[in-house]
Amino acid sequence: MNRPATPPLAEPSGWHDVRLTVNGTEVAAQVESRLLLGDLLRDRLGLTGTHLGCEHGVCGACTVLVDGEPVRACLTLAVQCDGADLRTVESLAPGDAPLTGVQRAFHECHGMQCGFCTPGFVMTATALTERADRPSDAEVADALSGHLCRCTGYRNIRRAVRQALDERFGE
Ligand code: FES
Ligand code: FES
Numbered sequence: 001m002n003r004p005a006t007p008p009l010a011e012p013s014g015w016h017d018v019r020l021t022v023n024g025t026e027v028a029a030q031v032e033s034r035l036l037l038g039d040l041l042r043d044r045l046g047l048t049g050t051h052l053g054c055e056h057g058v059c060g061a062c063t064v065l066v067d068g069e070p071v072r073a074c075l076t077l078a079v080q081c082d083g084a085d086l087r088t089v090e091s092l093a094p095g096d097a098p099l100t101g102v103q104r105a106f107h108e109c110h111g112m113q114c115g116f117c118t119p120g121f122v123m124t125a126t127a128l129t130e131r132a133d134r135p136s137d138a139e140v141a142d143a144l145s146g147h148l149c150r151c152t153g154y155r156n157i158r159r160a161v162r163q164a165l166d167e168r169f170g171e
Contacts, residue, residue, distance in 0.1 A: 018082040022047070023091040031078040038062045038073035041088060049089040049119050053148075060147035063120035064088045070124045070143070089119035092126065102126050102164045111160030113151035121147050125161045134169035 014033045019026065022045060031040060038055075041047040041064070053061035055074045062073040065087040093099045099107065102125045112118040124143050128135050135143070140161060149157065 016079045016082070018079055020081050020083065021085045023087055023094070029078070033077070033079060035078045036074060037064070037071075037076040037078050037081055037086075040078040041073060041086075047088050047090050051116055051119055053116065058148065059117065060120040060124070061117050063123045063147070065123055065127055068127060068130065070127050070146075087123070087126075089122055092122065100126065101167045102129055102160075105160040105164040105167070106157075109156050109160035109163055111153065111157040113149075113153045117147060117149045117151075121149070121157055121161075125164055128161065129164050129168040134165060140165070 015030050016033065017028065018031055019028045021027070022041070027045065029040065029044060031044075038050055038052050041050045042052070050064055050073055051061040052074055053059040055062075057072050057075045060072070063070045064073050065071070066076070066081060066084050068085075092103055102122055106112060106118065106122060106125075111121070121144070124147065128140060128143055140158075144154075144158065144161065
């Protein structure tokens with residue numbers, strides 16, 4: 001039986017004008033359809049605090065906040081962020097500003113070792129502390145399960161997140 005010919009895949013290239021807010025600053029850029037958010041942030045905007053580890057959605061190192069929600073910058077196309085409010089780890093305590101509660105907790109609890117995974121953990125923890133209600137332990141565990149730390153630092157990372165949540169919501 002003759003099978004119908006498979007239609008050719010749509011041409012994935014093409015350029016788009018996007019406008020977004022990155023760490024409080026409005027950014028206008030022309031981006032190719034296939035450009036990933038992580039590459040826009042790191043290569044085009046110089047925001048290298050967002051780390052790319054696995055680049056296929058497993059490790060969580062690339063986590064940034066898009067409209068307040070943690071998002072994997074390696075799985076998100078830049079064009080999808082048109083109109084969005086984006087925050088990277090550079091938005092926390094810029095310049096001489098005091099550390100945020102989450103940053104302080106990671107510092108005090110030594111919630112990092114090599115630090116490669118830390119920006120992603122910090123952004124997820126930031127989203128948890130910005131919720132209206134305190135997240136349950138199960139929700140915290142679920143959120144942290146989206147991150148891999150190769151230095152096996154989970155114990156201190158969990159302590160840091162707990163400390164930040166205690167400070168934000170009360171013990
Ligand atoms: S680099 Fe995005 S999840 Fe690993
Ligand atoms: S602190 Fe090294 S990978 Fe997490």
